[in-house]
Amino acid sequence: MDIEETQLYRSPSDTDLDFSFTSTATDRTIASSSARSSLTLSFNDCLSTATATTTTTTAASSLHHRKYDRHWSAIETATNLSTDGRLHLRHLKLLRHLGTGNLGRVFLCQLRDSNNANFALKVIDKDSLTKKKLSQVKMEGEILSMLDHPFLPTLYAHLEVSHYSCLLIDYCPNGDLHSVLRKQPGNRLPVQAVKFFAAEVLVALEYLHALGVVYRDLKPENILLREDGHIMLSDFDLCFKSDVVPTYDRRVHSKRMAGSMRKGGDHCFGTFSRRGVVVEEEVVEEEFVAEPTAALSRSCVGTHEYLAPELLSGKGHGNGVDWWAFGVLIYELLYGTTPFKGGSKESTLRNIASSKHVNFHVMEGEDGKGMEEARDLIEKLLVKDPRQRLGCTKGATDIKRHRFFDGIKWPLIRNYKPPEVRGLVAKKGKSHSSSGASDRGCFIPSEEMLVDAVEEGRWRWRWRQLVEK
Structure with a gap:
């Protein structure tokens, strides 16, 4: 996105706030009204001293993993100092314009009484939108x-001022994954880096689908990178919601364990024979599935290079469009381009709609560790028939089992150390201090990691209780 910022004023009251700027932006999203546009927004033009502000602030106590951070502390301080106990636009100090999206403009801001917590403020001028886009604004706020x-944004406050709707959410200082990708040699990431980002996106999609939300706009531009290098999905205006029926089953299967030349004894990953033969062990897994398999929509929205074939047909699509886009994402991260890209938008769409299977660009050095597994996963995700596509029946539960993700301890994923790639400056924290292995090759979690694992277990337990009612 190429944005030229010309001016930005800051003022101490809601009635004088001015978000004036002129920008030119390139948008890859089909649902946008135009590919390039010049926009000007000013609160001064439309607000009067009689304008009322409606504020909805999410209760920090309901957010178990964020309620003690500096962002909620800043929000609590501002609302306590407010005469009516609410957050207002006048409490915000605008720092700079970050970008322009399909529906609104985003600003970096802080609370006036606190400079140690940055936020992103998404400003939407509802008077400039069509009825269809207004419904998208409503959907984003609800989600x-x-x-x-x-790996998803926290909504700290929802401000309604005149015909403006303002969403106060997390700010990600490392930008988006698309920008990071363009800084890499050949616009592609190493396999292990792709595995890291893909795993976190998968967990975020799993959570959305468990809520009955089909995302429909997965692409590197919408994958933001937090201060610690972990991801945050953004832009939920193209989502739609459906009913979801969670299930919880016990799955028994045999697992083949690699042999070892050790002379007996127990290894930290299991028991091995003395002579290094492969040992099969019976494993019992509790399988949680909450996938909106009955979801159905006929709207054609999204980014053309990431659209699934069934979405183009107009006959209806469901949760499978997200797993198709997930396959396109992994392909782009590995190869620096999307798999069906043609010389024009029309040719790209024709390639997607055709019966052609995905082709892999043979590149120097691509036969490294993990590439074969990555290609196999992509092929299973980019199946033209959604009924045969990996993930469409059991969602992330099936995808997590693919050998590309072998070795990932899913309950501890938020504490893994981000990859070291160009353009990503991850701030080190406590969560990265114990992500290594001991001299015996065993993963040793820190106390914080174990707490996160317990939280993950509680989340799944709540779903299980719901299922068994």
């Missing part, structure tokens, strides 16, 4: 208010 996940 943001539902979210409580480390």
Whole structure:
């Protein structure tokens, strides 16, 4: 996104706030009214001293993993100092314009009484939108208010001022994954880096689908990178919601364990024979599935390079469009381009709609560790028939089992150390201090990691209780 910022004023009251700027932006989203546009927004033009502010502030106590951080502390301080106990636009100090999206403009801001917590403020001028886009604004607000996940944004406040709707959410200083990708040699990431980002996106999609939300706009531009290098999905205006029926089953299967030349004894990953033969062990897994398999929509929205074939047909699509887009994402991260990209938008759409299977660009050095598994996963995700596509029946539960993700301890994923790649400056914290292995090759979690694992277990337990009612 190429944005030229010309001016930005800051003022101490809601009635004088001015978000004036002129910008030119390139948008890859089909649902946008134009590919390039010049926009000007000013609160001064439309607000009067009689304008009322409606504020909805999410209760910090309901967010188990964020309620003690500096952002909620800043919000609590501002609301306690407010005469009516609410957050207002006048409490915000605008720092700079970050970008322009399909529906609104985003600003970096802080609370006036606190400079140690940065926020992103998404400003939407409802008078400039069509009826269809107004419904998308409503959908985004509803979904943001539902979210409580480390890889999804926190909605700190929803401000309605005159015909403006303002969403106060997390700010991600590392930008988006698309920008990071463009800084890499060949616009592609190493396999292990792709595995890291794909795993976190998968967990975020799993959570959304468990809520009955089909995302429909997965692409590197919408994957933001937090201060610690972990991801945060953004932009939920193209989502739609459906009913979901969670299930919880016990799955028994045999697992083949690699042999070892050790002379007996127990290894930290299991028991091995003395002579290094492969040992099969019976494993009992509790299988949680909350996938909106009955979801159905006929709207054609999204980014053309990421659209699934069934979405183009107009006959209806469901949760499978997200798993198709997930396959396109992994392909782009590995190869620096999307798998069906043609010389024009029309040719790209024709390639997607055709019966052609995905082709892999043979590149120097691509036969490294993990590439074969990555290609196999992509092929299973980019199946033209959604009924045969990996993930469409059991969602992330099936995808997590793919050998590309072998070795990932899913309950501890939020504490893994982000990859070291160009353009990503991850701030180190306590969560990264114990992500290594001992001299015996065993993963040793820190106390914080174990707490996160317990939280993950509690989340799944709540779903289980719901299922068994």
